[in-house]
Amino acid sequence: MAVEQRIGLTLWVNGKEHLLEASPRWSLADVLRHQIGLTGTHVGCEQGVCGACTVLLDGQPTRSCLMFAIQAQGHEITTVEGVTPTEGLSPLQQSFQSHHALQCGFCTPGILLTAEALLADNPTADEEEIRAALSGNLCRCTGYQFIVDAVLAAREQRRDA
Ligand code: FES
Ligand code: FES
Known part of the structure; x- marks a missing residue:
């Protein structure tokens, strides 16, 4: 069985830098959820229709299921955890x-x-x-x-x- 290629990836999420090893074909949604553990980003249709996976990329709403994580390097990513106070609700x-x-x-x-x-x-x-x-x-x-x-x-x- 072929071993999936992984590359080093740096993502800036909710004000924190994350150094990761990820496949270049993984979506931003999957990396946020499964590599970084930010499961507030939900995955519904996985084809850009439902908006459940929306995150902010440099402040702009973006479908994280339609984007490779590698494409998000160099951008500021905000997930729902990033707009939630440590205590209570926004x-x-x-x-x-x-x-x-x-x-x-x-x-x-x-x-x-x-x-x-x-x-x-x-x-x-x-x-x-x-x-x-x-x-x-x-x-x-x-x-x-x-x-x-x-x-x-x-x-x-x-x-x-
Ligand atoms: S999961 Fe539906 S738009 Fe991304
Ligand atoms: S899909 Fe259930 S609250 Fe919106």
Whole structure:
């Protein structure tokens, strides 16, 4: 049986450098989950449709299932763990909790990161812009209204702060 080739890889994730040995054909999602242990990045369709695997690459929402880990070298990667405080929840996460914006939670990490990027880029995003930004993140449980409500409430909270 052929031995799979591994190469040295350096990834910068959630503000920390990770030196890894990985196959050049492994996706960023798989390396984050299985090499680094950041299992908050979920893998659903593995073909760029569902958005469950969304991470931020230099602040931009990115499908980590569609990218080889090797391509992410030299970029700043943020996973859901990177936007979660050591204790408790972030304001956006708290808003999801208080607005019942999640059920099974499978889509939630990707949606949180997409919403974080949106509010960072456009702090006054309206409902239409929030829906457009989240249109690439599929949720099979919630019907989206509560998710949109949660993002709108977090936007208000940021504005007041
Ligand atoms: S797992 Fe990446 S888009 Fe579905
Ligand atoms: S909460 Fe279940 S898929 Fe979104």
